[in-house]
Amino acid sequence: MGYTLAEKILGAHAGSPAKAGEVVVARVDFAMIHDARAANALTQLGKLGAKELPYAHRTALVLDHYSPPPNPEAANMHVAMRQFSEERGAVLYDVGDGICHQVLPEGGHLTCGDLVVGTDTHSTTYGAFNAFGTGVEGTDVSAVMMTGRLWFRVPETIRIELTGRLQPGVWAKDVTLTMLGRLGAEGANYKALEYCGEAVAAMNIDDRMTLSNHAAELGAKAALLEADEKTFEWLKAHRAREPRPVKADADATYAERIVIDAAALAPQVARAHQIDDVAGVPDVAGKKIHIALIGTCTNGRLDDLRQAAAILKGRRLAKGVRMIVTPASRQVYLAALREGIVEALTAAGASVEAAGCGTCVNITGHLVPGDDQVVISSANRNFKGRLGNPRSEIWIGSAATVAASALAGCITDPREVAGGTWRAAA
Amino acid sequence: MNSIIRGTGRLLPEEINTDVHCSAKYTPGKDTAYIAQHAFERIAPDFVSSFRPGNIIVAGRNFGINSSREQAVHAMRLLGVAAVVSPAFGRQFFRNAINNGLPVVECDIAGIEEGDVVQVDLSAGTVSVPARGIECAFAPLPSAIQALLASGGLIPFLQAHPDWRLQ
Numbered sequence: 001m002g003y004t005l006a007e008k009i010l011g012a013h014a015g016s017p018a019k020a021g022e023v024v025v026a027r028v029d030f031a032m033i034h035d036a037r038a039a040n041a042l043t044q045l046g047k048l049g050a051k052e053l054p055y056a057h058r059t060a061l062v063l064d065h066y067s068p069p070p071n072p073e074a075a076n077m078h079v080a081m082r083q084f085s086e087e088r089g090a091v092l093y094d095v096g097d098g099i100c101h102q103v104l105p106e107g108g109h110l111t112c113g114d115l116v117v118g119t120d121t122h123s124t125t126y127g128a129f130n131a132f133g134t135g136v137e138g139t140d141v142s143a144v145m146m147t148g149r150l151w152f153r154v155p156e157t158i159r160i161e162l163t164g165r166l167q168p169g170v171w172a173k174d175v176t177l178t179m180l181g182r183l184g185a186e187g188a189n190y191k192a193l194e195y196c197g198e199a200v201a202a203m204n205i206d207d208r209m210t211l212s213n214h215a216a217e218l219g220a221k222a223a224l225l226e227a228d229e230k231t232f233e234w235l236k237a238h239r240a241r242e243p244r245p246v247k248a249d250a251d252a253t254y255a256e257r258i259v260i261d262a263a264a265l266a267p268q269v270a271r272a273h274q275i276d277d278v279a280g281v282p283d284v285a286g287k288k289i290h291i292a293l294i295g296t297c298t299n300g301r302l303d304d305l306r307q308a309a310a311i312l313k314g315r316r317l318a319k320g321v322r323m324i325v326t327p328a329s330r331q332v333y334l335a336a337l338r339e340g341i342v343e344a345l346t347a348a349g350a351s352v353e354a355a356g357c358g359t360c361v362n363i364t365g366h367l368v369p370g371d372d373q374v375v376i377s378s379a380n381r382n383f384k385g386r387l388g389n390p391r392s393e394i395w396i397g398s399a400a401t402v403a404a405s406a407l408a409g410c411i412t413d414p415r416e417v418a419g420g421t422w423r424a425a426a
Numbered sequence: 427m428n429s430i431i432r433g434t435g436r437l438l439p440e441e442i443n444t445d446v447h448c449s450a451k452y453t454p455g456k457d458t459a460y461i462a463q464h465a466f467e468r469i470a471p472d473f474v475s476s477f478r479p480g481n482i483i484v485a486g487r488n489f490g491i492n493s494s495r496e497q498a499v500h501a502m503r504l505l506g507v508a509a510v511v512s513p514a515f516g517r518q519f520f521r522n523a524i525n526n527g528l529p530v531v532e533c534d535i536a537g538i539e540e541g542d543v544v545q546v547d548l549s550a551g552t553v554s555v556p557a558r559g560i561e562c563a564f565a566p567l568p569s570a571i572q573a574l575l576a577s578g579g580l581i582p583f584l585q586a587h588p589d590w591r592l593q
Contacts, residue, residue, distance in 0.1 A: 021568075022568070023570040023571055040496050119494070135518055137494050137495075137522050137525065138496055139526065139579070139580050140525065142581070143580055151571075151592075153571075186488060186491055189516065190517050190520075219491070219516075219517060221517055
């Protein structure tokens with residue numbers, strides 16, 4: 001019997017073949033701690049009492065959630081993180097550098113075939129690079145910094161094939177929302193996902209990262225893609241280590257196989273207040289919105305900003321609509337500046353903010369809605385009150401859907417807005 | 427750790443997410459004792475005041491879903507939770523529980539009522555209420571996980587076995 005991507009990567013790092021359901025102790029290539037979990041991680045590390053942390057240099061500390069810190073406690077935590085990094089040799093990404101899941105790949109810290117852990121549910125993002133990325137907690141990263149290893153239960157895998165190509169105006173976000181409507185939130189709890197098929201091959205790296213990232217809302221432990229020339233080129237450009245690409249065996253055992261006709265998908269939205277309450281944009285078009293957000297680890301990358309600029313350039317947001325754009329990283333911000341995207345969005349009426357992810361969970365308080373206001377957001381979660389007001393609604397869609405809706409003042413199909421068909425050359 | 431755990435069952439409903447476990451989300455400076463005192467208050471306001479060390483939580487499906495918050499498990503350890511039984515756990519909660527020496531068992535809970543004396547046998551893989559003849563089987567936890575639990579969690583385990591020898 002063959003092996004899945006998850007089984008192959010975990011087995012290679014454990015030093016012996018691994019099958020779903022087994023528990024292995026595996027070498028970890030890179031670890032990440034962000035500022036919302038650092039207090040716990042440093043506390044656990046203190047309990048462990050390790051004198052030496054031989055693997056601290058393969059760990060990044062990222063100051064992205066409390067970015068910028070809204071109170072002295074958060075600012076003090078940042079001071080402690082900078083100090084830890086300095087003393088122990090951990091990599092530091094400071095306030096404004098970007099969101100953990102963006103800066104790790106951009107910094108060349110991971111490559112194909114790697115095993116990467118992070119103190120965040122969306123650590124599944126690294127699967128876009130054919131790496132097993134998964135979310136853990138403070139105790140886990142403490143163990144990794146001390147021993148370079150960690151225990152894992154090898155997950156069963158659901159293989160999702162996307163046949164055909166996505167239509168212009170339809171993105172990875174819409175694929176994930178479709179899956180959420182089908183499987184339900186946590187519908188892939190404990191399991192790994194493998195995405196494959198023509199639509200995945202046609203996606204650029206930014207969109208693939210959305211696919212792997214957003215799998216967290218499905219409860220997935222990891223969301224893996226196979227690597228291709230686009231992957232290798234991207235990793236090389238970001239000075240990653242030599243890729244060790246892994247392919248799934250044709251006779252691998254899957255918990256489930258799902259085939260989605262990608263070419264038939266329309267843009268999707270998740271209605272307030274559940275991420276798996278999904279509708280096609282054409283079915284809910286016209287719903288009035290007041291606030292628009294493009295950003296977060298799910299959809300704040302350069303291609304998302306390009307989608308928004310293609311729709312909003314030379315135009316104005318609908319009267320009464322407020323829009324915030326938060327690039328996923330400083331690199332994304334700089335690229336958007338060079339391409340004129342920041343200018344186009346600012347001229348259209350949006351406020352472009354420094355890179356970070358504090359807006360997504362209302363840590364910065366920059367996007368608190370009023371009562372009965374409706375937010376359309378490219379984020380990943382829409383729990384009631386997540387943006388600071390339980391009397392508001394959060395709807396979730398692609399950056400293109402958010403931009404088209406901000407332009408019209410109501411939920412709008414980006415395919416109906418000229419310019420909304422922007423797509424990177426394959 | 428003895429592989430048989432016996433305690434009074436305390437029922438909680440399904441879909442308890444980590445926001446309900448510990449509502450002090452993203453509030454630096456709040457310690458575990460504070461979080462423990464407020465655990466589950468949104469859905470069961472009297473739960474903590476009537477909880478006794480050694481009680482076993484018997485919860486509906488998807489216990490501990492959502493954001494990975496290790497404090498949720500630290501709070502439960504502080505309350506003295508002996509074990510948690512649920513038909514399904516949130517993935518990261520399950521992992522955090524093992525890492526902190528809190529036995530978690532995936533098992534059907536049909537028929538178990540508030541206040542029943544519940545017996546969990548980790549080695550045999552059974553959850554039972556002997557007084558009422560209820561018994562459910564579960565696939566025993568892999569031996570590696572039982573070893574971590576027996577050590578009291580990942581940190582005590584690594585202090586004793588820095589080379590990760592699981593058996």
